[in-house]
Amino acid sequence: MRYKALTHNFPKKRMGLIQVDNKTEMSDTDRWGERYAANFEFFPFHEGGKYSLYKGVLNGSSFVHSRHGHMCVVRTLRNRCAESEGEWEPYLRIARETEKLIPEFNCSVGRKVFSFVAPFLTCVEQKSSFVSLFRLWNPHDKRFKPDEYVVVEPYIQCHFRRLDLNTPAVDAQGGSHCESHNVENSRTENSSAKSCSSKKSVSPSSKNKNSLVPASLFPQSQDDAEPELTAFGHYTWHRSGKFVVTNLRGAREQEGSPYKLVTPTIHSVSRSYGETDDGAAGIIDFFDHHVCNTICYAWGKYEEPNANCTTGHVTQHSSSLNQPD
Numbered sequence: 001m002r003y004k005a006l007t008h009n010f011p012k013k014r015m016g017l018i019q020v021d022n023k024t025e026m027s028d029t030d031r032w033g034e035r036y037a038a039n040f041e042f043f044p045f046h047e048g049g050k051y052s053l054y055k056g057v058l059n060g061s062s063f064v065h066s067r068h069g070h071m072c073v074v075r076t077l078r079n080r081c082a083e084s085e086g087e088w089e090p091y092l093r094i095a096r097e098t099e100k101l102i103p104e105f106n107c108s109v110g111r112k113v114f115s116f117v118a119p120f121l122t123c124v125e126q127k128s129s130f131v132s133l134f135r136l137w138n139p140h141d142k143r144f145k146p147d148e149y150v151v152v153e154p155y156i157q158c159h160f161r162r163l164d165l166n167t168p169a170v171d172a173q174g175g176s177h178c179e180s181h182n183v184e185n186s187r188t189e190n191s192s193a194k195s196c197s198s199k200k201s202v203s204p205s206s207k208n209k210n211s212l213v214p215a216s217l218f219p220q221s222q223d224d225a226e227p228e229l230t231a232f233g234h235y236t237w238h239r240s241g242k243f244v245v246t247n248l249r250g251a252r253e254q255e256g257s258p259y260k261l262v263t264p265t266i267h268s269v270s271r272s273y274g275e276t277d278d279g280a281a282g283i284i285d286f287f288d289h290h291v292c293n294t295i296c297y298a299w300g301k302y303e304e305p306n307a308n309c310t311t312g313h314v315t316q317h318s319s320s321l322n323q324p325d
């Protein structure tokens with residue numbers, strides 16, 4: 001179901017000198033040849049440690065574009081305005097790595113566990129004249145301005161929570177919430193589903209998984225049914241030998257459907273994925289808290305370089321991805 005578009009982009013809405021909408025500029029063309037802008041609300045629905053997040057709706061440059069009318073989040077820096085694209089570069093690079101690994105992981109476990117639509121970068125084009133008014137009604141810190149760089153990502157509606165913990169699920173907002181059901185079916189998901197028709201195993205060491213060790217010997221992930229949720233982080237190390245993708249957050253709309261993710265965190269050997277990248281310490285911390293299960297127990301783990309007097313820190317990972325570092 002598509003969210004009813006608040007307003008469409010063309011032409012600009014004005015009432016005399018008054019600007020009605022908050023809106024972004026059109027994005028660059030994505031890999032499906034589509035471009036989007038977002039109209040967004042007058043105040044953020046969340047202000048956290050780093051970001052102020054606005055709910056919005058995507059407007060395609062054409063009405064037939066696949067995500068036209070879908071709900072989105074316009075992510076802004078909370079305490080200042082991003083004045084260059086570079087400010088979002090680590091965030092977008094993490095998203096690209098995630099986007100690359102998720103279809104591979106889904107294939108390797110034989111089902112579509114996760115779906116992920118990477119955010120796009122754009123600028124604020126127009127600030128509504130009503131923003132100041134709404135600030136009185138709903139006080140908030142963020143003061144965005146035209147030309148500020150922002151990223152736009154899918155809005156995840158139901159039961160947003162941390163997914164990859166070995167402990168019971170906790171809603172990221174301190175409780176569950178479900179406003180309505182969003183059954184967005186992005187083209188990414190569809191194409192990924194098609195390319196994932198094959199059965200298991202992309203990775204060499206996943207060939208013998210499930211066969212040698214009874215599942216009962218492994219502690220289970222949060223709902224005892226989905227070891228895939230915790231195995232994904234281990235998989236990212238196994239595949240790359242350079243980083244772990246962690247802090248998986250998102251939700252699924254119904255039982256059996258894939259978990260939609262927002263951009264996670266990467267801890268890398270080169271510590272090159274922005275300020276949330278804790279480098280080797282982050283990777284060590286990940287493995288300290290990670291409990292292997294039937295999917296990932298055979299995969300190599302991070303080894304501290306000094307441990308065996310070699311420069312290597314990788315065991316048993318499959319062919320490296322092309323990383324920028």
Ligand SMILES: Nc1ncnc2c1ncn2[C@@H]1O[C@H](COP(=O)(O)OP(=O)(O)OP(=O)(O)O)[C@@H](O)[C@H]1O
Binds near residue numbers: 048073154155156173
């Ligand atoms: N794409 C999204 N769709 C729906 N809700 C989202 C989305 N992204 C983030 N949120 C909500 O906003 C909260 C904060 O997001 P995020 O962690 O990215 O920002 P932050 O500035 O680091 O905030 P915090 O300090 O609270 O962690 C999430 O816990 C979630 O409830």
Ligand SMILES: [Mg+2]
Binds near residue numbers: 048
């Ligand atoms: Mg956060």
Ligand SMILES: [Zn+2]
Binds near residue numbers: 231234291292296297
């Ligand atoms: Zn593991």
